[in-house]
Amino acid sequence: MIEVNELTKRYGDKLAVDHLSFTIPQGVVTGFLGPNGAGKSTTMRMMLDLDRPTSGTVRIDGKKYGQLHQPLKYIGALLEAKAVHPGRSAYNHLLWLAASNKIPTRRVDEVLSLVGLTAVAKKRSGGFSLGMGQRLGIAAALLGDPRILMFDEPVNGLDPEGIVWVRTLMKTLATEGRTVFVSSHLMSEMALTAEHLIVIGRGRLLANMPMNQFIDENSRSFVRLRTPDPEKLLDAFSGAGITATLDGDGAYEVEDGDMARIGDLAAAHGVALHELSPQRASLEEAFMRMTAESVEYQTDAAPQWGSEWKKES
Numbered sequence: 001m002i003e004v005n006e007l008t009k010r011y012g013d014k015l016a017v018d019h020l021s022f023t024i025p026q027g028v029v030t031g032f033l034g035p036n037g038a039g040k041s042t043t044m045r046m047m048l049d050l051d052r053p054t055s056g057t058v059r060i061d062g063k064k065y066g067q068l069h070q071p072l073k074y075i076g077a078l079l080e081a082k083a084v085h086p087g088r089s090a091y092n093h094l095l096w097l098a099a100s101n102k103i104p105t106r107r108v109d110e111v112l113s114l115v116g117l118t119a120v121a122k123k124r125s126g127g128f129s130l131g132m133g134q135r136l137g138i139a140a141a142l143l144g145d146p147r148i149l150m151f152d153e154p155v156n157g158l159d160p161e162g163i164v165w166v167r168t169l170m171k172t173l174a175t176e177g178r179t180v181f182v183s184s185h186l187m188s189e190m191a192l193t194a195e196h197l198i199v200i201g202r203g204r205l206l207a208n209m210p211m212n213q214f215i216d217e218n219s220r221s222f223v224r225l226r227t228p229d230p231e232k233l234l235d236a237f238s239g240a241g242i243t244a245t246l247d248g249d250g251a252y253e254v255e256d257g258d259m260a261r262i263g264d265l266a267a268a269h270g271v272a273l274h275e276l277s278p279q280r281a282s283l284e285e286a287f288m289r290m291t292a293e294s295v296e297y298q299t300d301a302a303p304q305w306g307s308e309w310k311k312e313s
């Protein structure tokens with residue numbers, strides 16, 4: 001169990017994390033989202049005691065990180081920066097970590113095999129590609145078989161096969177009842193991986209809810225339909241008080257439409273339908289809409305995903 005309470009970090013006059021409080025659920029993958037500079041990495045670093053909070057607390061199973069005996073057995077993490085000496089082999093790096101946390105040596109071979117690095121385990125890690133470095137970081141996170149895992153941009157540098165592998169791994173770890181906390185800029189990937197979301201903007205909590213709820217609350221839903229007889233259908237709609245608008249593609253959209261009612265109405269008027277489908281926004285659209293509508297974070301330029309937010313301070 002990991003609890004963040006009123007966590008705050010100030011760098012000079014820059015408030016990077018602003019009274020952030022949340023508890024991360026167990027047994028599901030939780031996505032950690034926010035635009036560039038929102039404070040995700042700073043929050044994760046403070047959770048791992050790599051950065052000291054200005055105020056507020058992080059508790060891991062009720063304890064401060066520094067109070068954990070052999071911390072790798074409680075929490076494993078992959079942070080963006082590679083923390084491996086380039087001259088050291090993957091095997092020796094993991095062996096050193098294992099020894100410092102009294103983890104049996106055989107576990108090193110296990111995690112190397114799990115992440116697919118067995119063949120290159122004795123090579124110096126300085127020659128590793130970005131993707132191999134990510135795999136080594138994931139191996140280190142898994143070394144102590146911890147109940148809590150944190151990954152900052154884990155699919156960075158991975159090829160499509162590697163991305164699917166990471167997605168499957170995270171879901172499996174969550175299914176085992178672990179807490180899996182992951183940040184990523186890749187919204188489509190996050191949509192496929194996470195069930196729960198914690199969203200921050202400018203260091204503040206914007207949302208903490210299941211993925212489905214987040215998309216529902218921050219997007220418009222509509223029914224799309226196509227018919228070879230639009231005039232007749234639109235007549236039937238106007239009699240029933242339904243408004244349909246033509247999209248740019250020859251289809252009609254009914255905002256918050258009830259599919260069954262529309263289908264029944266079309267049938268009652270003898271109108272053929274060539275399409276009748278519910279439409280829901282993607283996570284990316286929901287995210288953009290939420291941040292754009294968030295007056296507190298509104299700037300004179302529309303915020304864009306993946307770009308630095310304009311700073312007013």
Ligand SMILES: Nc1ncnc2c1ncn2[C@@H]1O[C@H](COP(=O)(O)OP(=O)(O)OP(=O)(O)O)[C@@H](O)[C@H]1O
Pocket residue numbers: 011014015016034035036037038039040041042043
């Ligand atoms: N060591 C530091 N000194 C000064 N400012 C910092 C430091 N670390 C982070 N910041 C600032 O704090 C804010 C939050 O940064 P952080 O890296 O945590 O955001 P992030 O959400 O992880 O961003 P990204 O998505 O770009 O990785 C940014 O404005 C950043 O410039």
